[in-house]
Amino acid sequence: MNVNTAFLLQRRTIRKYKSEDVADDLLNDIINEGCRTSTTGNMQVYSIIVTRDSQIREQLLPLHFNQPMVTEAPVVLTFCADFNRFNKWCVLNDAKPGYDNFLSFMTAAIDALLVAQTICISAEARGLGICYLGTTTYMAHKIIEVLRLPLGVVPVTTVTLGWPAVYPEQPDRLPAGAIVHREVYTEYTDQQIRDYYSAKEAREDSAQFVRENNKTTLAQVFTNVRYKKEDNVYFSGILLQVLKDQGFMNQ
Amino acid sequence: MNVNTAFLLQRRTIRKYKSEDVADDLLNDIINEGCRTSTTGNMQVYSIIVTRDSQIREQLLPLHFNQPMVTEAPVVLTFCADFNRFNKWCVLNDAKPGYDNFLSFMTAAIDALLVAQTICISAEARGLGICYLGTTTYMAHKIIEVLRLPLGVVPVTTVTLGWPAVYPEQPDRLPAGAIVHREVYTEYTDQQIRDYYSAKEAREDSAQFVRENNKTTLAQVFTNVRYKKEDNVYFSGILLQVLKDQGFMNQ
Numbered sequence: 001m002n003v004n005t006a007f008l009l010q011r012r013t014i015r016k017y018k019s020e021d022v023a024d025d026l027l028n029d030i031i032n033e034g035c036r037t038s039t040t041g042n043m044q045v046y047s048i049i050v051t052r053d054s055q056i057r058e059q060l061l062p063l064h065f066n067q068p069m070v071t072e073a074p075v076v077l078t079f080c081a082d083f084n085r086f087n088k089w090c091v092l093n094d095a096k097p098g099y100d101n102f103l104s105f106m107t108a109a110i111d112a113l114l115v116a117q118t119i120c121i122s123a124e125a126r127g128l129g130i131c132y133l134g135t136t137t138y139m140a141h142k143i144i145e146v147l148r149l150p151l152g153v154v155p156v157t158t159v160t161l162g163w164p165a166v167y168p169e170q171p172d173r174l175p176a177g178a179i180v181h182r183e184v185y186t187e188y189t190d191q192q193i194r195d196y197y198s199a200k201e202a203r204e205d206s207a208q209f210v211r212e213n214n215k216t217t218l219a220q221v222f223t224n225v226r227y228k229k230e231d232n233v234y235f236s237g238i239l240l241q242v243l244k245d246q247g248f249m250n251q
Numbered sequence: 252m253n254v255n256t257a258f259l260l261q262r263r264t265i266r267k268y269k270s271e272d273v274a275d276d277l278l279n280d281i282i283n284e285g286c287r288t289s290t291t292g293n294m295q296v297y298s299i300i301v302t303r304d305s306q307i308r309e310q311l312l313p314l315h316f317n318q319p320m321v322t323e324a325p326v327v328l329t330f331c332a333d334f335n336r337f338n339k340w341c342v343l344n345d346a347k348p349g350y351d352n353f354l355s356f357m358t359a360a361i362d363a364l365l366v367a368q369t370i371c372i373s374a375e376a377r378g379l380g381i382c383y384l385g386t387t388t389y390m391a392h393k394i395i396e397v398l399r400l401p402l403g404v405v406p407v408t409t410v411t412l413g414w415p416a417v418y419p420e421q422p423d424r425l426p427a428g429a430i431v432h433r434e435v436y437t438e439y440t441d442q443q444i445r446d447y448y449s450a451k452e453a454r455e456d457s458a459q460f461v462r463e464n465n466k467t468t469l470a471q472v473f474t475n476v477r478y479k480k481e482d483n484v485y486f487s488g489i490l491l492q493v494l495k496d497q498g499f500m501n502q
Binding site for chain 1: 287299300336337340341357361381432484490
């Protein structure tokens with residue numbers, strides 16, 4: 001068979017979309033391909049919320065820190081870890097579900113994330129553009145309210161989907177050698193770390209990032225501006241509370 | 252461009268592999284495509300352990316509950332949430348990393364899982380077969396020992412990879428209507444649950460499953476045999492301890 005996957009190498013995240021809609025039939029084809037993704041025990045413990053309604057997307061907008069794609073893309077897909085449907089099926093069939101624990105949350109989150117990525121690849125293969133919103137795990141508690149997610153359901157990622165209006169430059173990536181370990185994990189030497197990140201640091205956009213934020217190193221832009229400890233700690237507390245509230249911490 | 256993605260609809264998990272190897276060049280091409288996957292803030296906080304050595308795979312085998320693919324497939328890929336590399340880079344650049352918390356674990360796990368799925372799709376597009384091993388989150392503590400994963404690194408999923416020897420029947424899937432919610436989540440009625448799962452229950456392999464396990468419903472095979480509460484609770488405790496030990500619960 002051998003399908004040409006070169007588009008995977010050329011891809012980039014799309015943040016500017018045409019006003020053109022994504023037809024329902026097209027979206028259904030993409031979702032059907034997504035639903036063939038492997039899931040643990042074929043339990044399919046995930047759900048996909050397809051949000052097109054502009055009023056609901058307006059409500060989601062601040063929860064995604066006002067990233068404009070939420071209202072500018074025609075479709076927002078929220079991928080949820082979902083044991084609710086499976087639990088209901090168990091109860092209707094004289095079976096007592098035991099999925100109100102952290103392992104089960106991870107099982108369901110893995111299902112949801114693998115399906116999300118198949119859907120993104122299927123969409124990109126059709127010329128559509130996607131953007132992942134990492135804000136989902138920060139603001140899960142509020143997304144749960146807007147999307148009316150019941151017990152047993154937690155949003156784990158969100159994808160905006162539409163026809164690309166602007167193709168940005170491809171961002172940098174670390175060399176594969178930085179990511180891949182042979183046989184077992186090999187701890188990095190300081191010199192390896194410097195080498196692996198040197199191209200990233202040398203980029204003009206990185207230098208600009210450092211200047212704009214009045215920092216001396218690129219790493220400080222991450223630790224002091226973009227992904228700060230105090231925020232991470234704060235949102236960790238909220239996310240763990242979400243898992244409790246949604247019924248995944250009863251072990 | 253429009254790449255034909257029909258193979259995504261036809262795919263199935265492969266558990267029997269030919270003895271033929273997966274060439275390093277081919278695997279590198281696949282991994283390079285994987286590394287173009289979106290990651291939070293382009294931090295790429297994941298690692299991939301490529302294990303071919305048969306002695307190391309023999310050590311992994313019991314940790315994956317003796318699923319024979321671990322030693323029969325030529326390649327085992329362990330996908331890890333990994334903040335170790337990024338943290339080291341921060342420290343070398345006068346930046347204080349704040350990623351020793353649960354939110355950061357989720358960020359890194361999401362990175363690792365999305366990349367894993369791109370790699371699986373890239374492999375399948377080339378005619379290779381894959382099998383996900385959900386046992387990774389159960390036995391993370393032991394996998395950490397065998398693969399020598401340092402602080403800041405947690406394995407989240409494992410994939411066996413090779414040339415298919417046997418193509419099994421495609422398993423059932425719920426109708427997409429069971430998975431997809433329009434605009435917001437719509438709670439299921441009992442009748443909907445019965446309808447969505449009826450085809451699954453009617454299959455001969457499901458009936459056989461019920462008979463073999465001396466149960467009265469298919470759901471009981473899941474709750475009482477395959478994914479039992481007591482196991483889930485036990486492994487939840489271990490997994491939370493792993494997150495603590497690997498430095499992700501310091502909030």
